[in-house]
Amino acid sequence: MRKPLIAGNWKMNGSAELVETFGRAFAEIDLMSVDVAIHPPFPYLDAARQAFAATPLKLGAQTLNPLDSGARTGEVSGQMLAEFGVEYVLVGHSERRQLYHESDEQVYERVIAALGAGLKPILCVGETLEERDAGLSEDVVLRQVGYVMARLEPGQRQQMTIAYEPVWAIGTGRTATPEQAQQMMAAIRGYQAGFDRELADALRLLYGGSMNAGNAQELLAQQDIDGGLIGGASLKVDDFTAICQSAG
Numbered sequence: 001m002r003k004p005l006i007a008g009n010w011k012m013n014g015s016a017e018l019v020e021t022f023g024r025a026f027a028e029i030d031l032m033s034v035d036v037a038i039h040p041p042f043p044y045l046d047a048a049r050q051a052f053a054a055t056p057l058k059l060g061a062q063t064l065n066p067l068d069s070g071a072r073t074g075e076v077s078g079q080m081l082a083e084f085g086v087e088y089v090l091v092g093h094s095e096r097r098q099l100y101h102e103s104d105e106q107v108y109e110r111v112i113a114a115l116g117a118g119l120k121p122i123l124c125v126g127e128t129l130e131e132r133d134a135g136l137s138e139d140v141v142l143r144q145v146g147y148v149m150a151r152l153e154p155g156q157r158q159q160m161t162i163a164y165e166p167v168w169a170i171g172t173g174r175t176a177t178p179e180q181a182q183q184m185m186a187a188i189r190g191y192q193a194g195f196d197r198e199l200a201d202a203l204r205l206l207y208g209g210s211m212n213a214g215n216a217q218e219l220l221a222q223q224d225i226d227g228g229l230i231g232g233a234s235l236k237v238d239d240f241t242a243i244c245q246s247a248g
C-alpha cells in the first residue's frame, strides 16, 4: 500500500508570513495517512523548519547543485539542505529544464547528489504540448524517467518519487484529464516493473499540473496516482489543506 504524498512547490513565491500561516494551520490538522511536504524558496527553509516543527509538514527544497561545495556562486548543495532538515528535493522541474536548460544528464547528477546527501528526490518529468500533439508523450516521459532510474542501484530507486507533470498543464489552469494522467502513470509504473516489480508496486507517482481543491479528488482516485505536486494552489492554505484531506 503506497502512502500518498502531497508536495507544495512554492517556486519563487511566499513570504516569512506565509510560512507562519502554514505552521499555524497544520498544527491543527491530523494527517496520519498522508505525507505532506512544503518546498519554499531557500531563504525560508530555516524559518519553515521551526514553524513546521509541531506539525506533520515535512520540508522540501526546489533544486540543488550536484557538488557538495565549491566555487558555484548562488548555488546550494544537498548537504546544506540536509543540515537544515530538508527531506525531499525536486529535481528536473520543467521550469528548470526549460529556463535553466537542465539536461537529462544534469538532472541525473542532481539525483545522485541528493541521494548522497540522504535526501529523497522527487524526479519531475513531462512532455510539452508540441510533444503531446506529435504523439510523443510517452516516449519523452519514459526517456526522462529511464535516463535516471535505469542507472540507479535498487537501494537508490527505493528513495525516489516520480512526479508526472505535463508541461502544458503547469500554471495554465489546464489539467490533464484523470484518464490521461492515469494512462501515463501506468506507463511509468509498467516501465519500472521491467526492472523490479516489487519496487514498481512501491514507487510513489505524483501528478502535477494545475491540481487544485476542485479537481484533486478525481485525480487522486486514479489507481496509479499516489499524490500531487502542487504549484499555485499550494500558496493558499485553505486550498492546500483541502487537497491534503482529499488524499488522506
Ligand code: PEP
Pocket: 009, 165, 169, 170, 171, 172, 173, 208, 209, 210, 211, 229, 230, 231, 232, 233
Ligand atoms: C508545479 O509547478 O509543479 C505545478 C504543478 O504548478 P501548478 O500547480 O501551478 O500548475
